[in-house]
Amino acid sequence: MERTGDLLIRLEKVDLGYDGPPILTGVDLEIHRGDYLGVVGPNGAGKSTLLLALLDVLTPLSGTVERPARVRFGYVPQRGLLDDVFPLSVADVVRMGLDLTGQTDARGDRIESVLAEVGLAGLTHHRFSELSGGQRQRVLLARALAMEPELLILDEPTNGLDLRSEASLMGVFDALHGSGLTVILVTHLLGLVANHARTLALVEGGTVVSGPIERLLTADHLETVYRCPVRVVDVDGQRVVLPLEPRPRGGSRREYGQGGDRS
Amino acid sequence: MRSGLGHLLGLLLLPALAAAGEPGAAASADPLADLERQIELRVPRGAGPSSAPTVRERPRGESAARVERTASTPALVEHEYPVPHTHPEPHLHLHWHSILEPFEQLFIRRAVVSGILAGGICAWLGLFVVLRRMVFVGIALAQVAAAGVALAVFTALDPISVALATTLTVSCWIGLSTPRRATSPEARVGLLYAAAGSLAIILLAKSATGEGEQLEMLQGSLLAVPPGRVMELVVLALFVGLLHVAGFSRLVAVSFDPLTAQVAGVRIWLWNLILLLTLGTGISISIQMCGLLLVFGYMLLPAMAGLATGLRLPGVLTVALGCQALSTIAGIWLAYEADWPPGPAIVLTMLAFLAVVVPVIRATLARSRRSPTTQAQTRSPGRHVESERVSPRDLPPDRSRASETSTVDGGSAPTAIKPPSSA
Numbered sequence: 020m021e022r023t024g025d026l027l028i029r030l031e032k033v034d035l036g037y038d039g040p041p042i043l044t045g046v047d048l049e050i051h052r053g054d055y056l057g058v059v060g061p062n063g064a065g066k067s068t069l070l071l072a073l074l075d076v077l078t079p080l081s082g083t084v085e086r087p088a089r090v091r092f093g094y095v096p097q098r099g100l101l102d103d104v105f106p107l108s109v110a111d112v113v114r115m116g117l118d119l120t121g122q123t124d125a126r127g128d129r130i131e132s133v134l135a136e137v138g139l140a141g142l143t144h145h146r147f148s149e150l151s152g153g154q155r156q157r158v159l160l161a162r163a164l165a166m167e168p169e170l171l172i173l174d175e176p177t178n179g180l181d182l183r184s185e186a187s188l189m190g191v192f193d194a195l196h197g198s199g200l201t202v203i204l205v206t207h208l209l210g211l212v213a214n215h216a217r218t219l220a221l222v223e224g225g226t227v228v229s230g231p232i233e234r235l236l237t238a239d240h241l242e243t244v245y246r247c248p249v250r251v252v253d254v255d256g257q258r259v260v261l262p263l264e265p266r267p268r269g270g271s272r273r274e275y276g277q278g279g280d281r282s
Numbered sequence: 283m284r285s286g287l288g289h290l291l292g293l294l295l296l297p298a299l300a301a302a303g304e305p306g307a308a309a310s311a312d313p314l315a316d317l318e319r320q321i322e323l324r325v326p327r328g329a330g331p332s333s334a335p336t337v338r339e340r341p342r343g344e345s346a347a348r349v350e351r352t353a354s355t356p357a358l359v360e361h362e363y364p365v366p367h368t369h370p371e372p373h374l375h376l377h378w379h380s381i382l383e384p385f386e387q388l389f390i391r392r393a394v395v396s397g398i399l400a401g402g403i404c405a406w407l408g409l410f411v412v413l414r415r416m417v418f419v420g421i422a423l424a425q426v427a428a429a430g431v432a433l434a435v436f437t438a439l440d441p442i443s444v445a446l447a448t449t450l451t452v453s454c455w456i457g458l459s460t461p462r463r464a465t466s467p468e469a470r471v472g473l474l475y476a477a478a479g480s481l482a483i484i485l486l487a488k489s490a491t492g493e494g495e496q497l498e499m500l501q502g503s504l505l506a507v508p509p510g511r512v513m514e515l516v517v518l519a520l521f522v523g524l525l526h527v528a529g530f531s532r533l534v535a536v537s538f539d540p541l542t543a544q545v546a547g548v549r550i551w552l553w554n555l556i557l558l559l560t561l562g563t564g565i566s567i568s569i570q571m572c573g574l575l576l577v578f579g580y581m582l583l584p585a586m587a588g589l590a591t592g593l594r595l596p597g598v599l600t601v602a603l604g605c606q607a608l609s610t611i612a613g614i615w616l617a618y619e620a621d622w623p624p625g626p627a628i629v630l631t632m633l634a635f636l637a638v639v640v641p642v643i644r645a646t647l648a649r650s651r652r653s654p655t656t657q658a659q660t661r662s663p664g665r666h667v668e669s670e671r672v673s674p675r676d677l678p679p680d681r682s683r684a685s686e687t688s689t690v691d692g693g694s695a696p697t698a699i700k701p702p703s704s705a
Contacts (some may be wrong), residue, residue, distance in 0.1 A: 074541075074545050075545075076541065076544055076545060092545050092546075094541070094542050094545045096539060096541055096542055100539075100541075101538065101539055102413070102415070102538070104412075104413055104415075104589065105413055105534075105537075105538050105595075106589060106592075106593060106594050106595050106597075106598050107534075107538065107594065107595060108594050111594065111595065114531075115531070115534070115535050115538070115539070115542075118531040118532070118535065119535055119542070119543060119546035119547075119548065120546060146592075146594070162542075166546065
């Protein structure tokens with residue numbers, strides 16, 4: 020896949036971890052302006068560790084991290100990590116993004132405009148903790164947009180959302196990417212990245228494999244990563260990733276019905 | 283927060299039990315405590331500062347008059363004594379004059395000012411303590427400050443200086459130490475609390491005025507605040523106030539979503555340390571005057587009252603500061619009239635505020651949101667949509683397609699996604 024945008028971040032032979040042995044070793048990854056990267060992998064594989072390194076919050080144990088220029092991040096955290104006890108309105112949360120980036124001019128207008136961008140115009144004075152999951156996620160997205168990011172990083176943005184909310188939110192991310200924003204989507208839902216991201220970073224086995232989605236999103240690759248049978252099928256032009264039941268070896272066959280257990 | 287309330291109730295009961303056992307209590311090793319039980323100091327109404335108080339022997343069973351003393355030395359405070367009640371009319375016939383009578387006393391006015399200043403600092407900091415779910419850190423720091431005072435009593439040093447030094451050291455340790463995976467941060471704070479509590483009890487038990495000091499540490503000596511301490515509180519309140527107002531948005535961001543703040547370049551360790559150091563300073567300055575119980579009450583209860591109203595952050599802060607100020611005035615009045623120790627009286631008043639005033643505020647706010655005037659405003663075309671009338675629960679779970687256009691209650695049409703300015 021041709022990547023013509025400016026380089027934003029390059030990780031070269033990077034080892035990542037905390038106390039003790041590294042969690043990810045020899046990570047090579049490039050993020051270019053205009054990319055839409057999906058970061059996927061099994062639970063505990065190290066997605067969050069990679070995310071922290073990309074955000075420049077975690078210092079690598081070894082290797083080279085290249086950032087040609089200071090990148091403005093728009094980070095959308097998992098909404099479940101934010102405490103409901105804070106008495107903040109929607110406007111307060113978005114204003115936080117302006118405060119953190121030192122924007123002082125026309126704040127009211129800016130808050131209204133970013134809320135309108137994510138489809139939440141009119142909810143300015145609502146209490147953040149009383150919104151639905153999808154609305155909260157949009158508020159956090161609005162806060163990230165208020166920070167005028169070059170790189171938008173989304174951490175499990177559709178966790179706990181129903182299908183309609185998920186589709187709607189993914190539509191917003193697609194539109195933002197279409198407008199020129201670089202997007203990194205960290206998720207455990209393969210179906211999301213399969214139809215939205217352009218490039219993929221598979222985190223597994225202590226390292227990261229990255230490349231175009233057409234090359235990596237194959238049954239062979241996914242079976243290696245997830246250690247279970249997988250099928251990738253095309254339904255009306257949409258990729259669907261199906262985990263298959265592992266076939267029992269020499270096991271019994273059971274059928275259940277009106278006649279009761281006929282094993 | 284509930285465990286914090288339980289702890290507070292436990293602390294509240296201790297001085298009450300101690301007071302209940304007072305008339306029949308055996309003579310203690312503290313001669314001053316015995317003197318409190320046996321004599322009453324009387325100052326004639328209208329007497330000047332030079333008038334000597336008369337001393338009479340108190341019949342057994344009669345409630346004790348308050349004898350004020352400084353915490354560091356067992357000597358009596360020479361310049362002021364609380365005046366015992368000499369109301370000519372029965373208590374039930376309260377007039378404004380008789381209600382306000384306690385506040386004519388200089389030491390009462392000083393206690394009110396000191397209480398409001400110390401309570402204001404603690405309530406402000408306590409809001410962050412409650413929001414960040416670090417109530418246990420607040421208790422532990424208060425216990426460390428108490429251990430500092432105990433160390434000062436034992437070594438005959440200045441209590442405030444020692445309390446400040448110990449609390450700031452521990453605050454730095456909490457703020458800068460890296461948590462180990464083997465033990466949770468709460469467990470480490472618990473360890474600190476146990477160590478500080480044990481040390482305080484042992485040091486006071488071994489000091490010359492141990493028993494009296496223990497009770498005083500719990501309930502404070504708000505009625506015997508020297509004038510210099512009021513000035514210290516004014517300076518501290520200004521310092522904490524200016525620092526927190528200047529960094530308010532950073533403190534809120536770091537408390538609400540530390541990772542996003544860190545990604546934006548905020549040094550979260552620094553702001554956490556600032557919060558802990560101001561907390562340690564506020565507690566240290568207040569602990570000897572207000573006592574462990576009242577300091578903890580000031581940190582917890584006003585914040586709970588503010589949050590229970592359902593207001594936004596500025597409203598919560600206003601209610602919290604109002605709660606502590608009104609409760610301090612009412613509590614000191616109650617302490618004077620009922621001859622109660624002021625610390626527990628103020629805490630009880632704050633609890634009453636939480637139980638009575640907060641529901642009234644909530645009901646008033648709910649009524650104002652339902653008022654016809656407000657509803658009419660929302661229906662008028664072309665007006666900006668306000669939040670109060672539209673419950674988010676009334677909206678669809680999420681806005682997709684039609685709802686994405688934000689047409690609920692006349693909301694604006696969708697705005698096209700704009701390219702970022704830098705892209």
